[in-house]
Amino acid sequence: MSNYDIERIKNLLGTHEDFPQKGIVFKDMFPVFQDPTAVEALISNIVYHINSTYQEKIDAVVGLDARGFLFGPLVALRLGAAFVPVRKQGKLPGECVSAVYEKEYGKDIFEMQVGAVKPGAKVIVIDDLIATGGSAGAAGELVRKCGGTTVEYVFVMELEFLNGAKKLDAPVYSLIKL
Secondary structure, three states: OOHHHHHHHHHHOEEEEOOOOOOOEEEEOHHHHHOHHHHHHHHHHHHHHHHHHOOOOOOEEEEEOOOHHHHHHHHHHHHOOEEEEEEEOOOOOOOEEEEEEEEOOEEEEEEEEOOOOOOOOEEEEEEEEEOOOHHHHHHHHHHHHOOOEEEEEEEEEEOHHHOHHHHOOOOEEEEEEO
């Protein structure tokens, strides 16, 4: 991705003070999706990175609730991979595996449907932002519980000062470091 594209995406990001609680500065991806050229640059960069980094086929892209659902399916489609949602507890039907994780402002539980990731599958976990690494780490745990292997975690933004990438069990690729 060119520096122009990265700056364009950075400039489109919304910033909301004290959301979802006091002291948190929330970076909002939604304004990026109002610019189709920025979305195309974002998706193309992620797909190019994955294709140029991994020789083996990626079997599944795991998108985290909720912003990972925005671009995870687009990346999966271009890779010829399955898209697997990871949702907050109680949102998926059928038998699920679960993992508890800590966020920068509390605890939560993620779930994935049993069988959504096949044993031996090579998986990319994708979300808009990595902060503490809690939610991405929980997604990686769910992938392992289903018998898959996370080959990389992909984020649009990374809050480097929180060191979340150091807590994950596979390499991290972030387009924008904040």
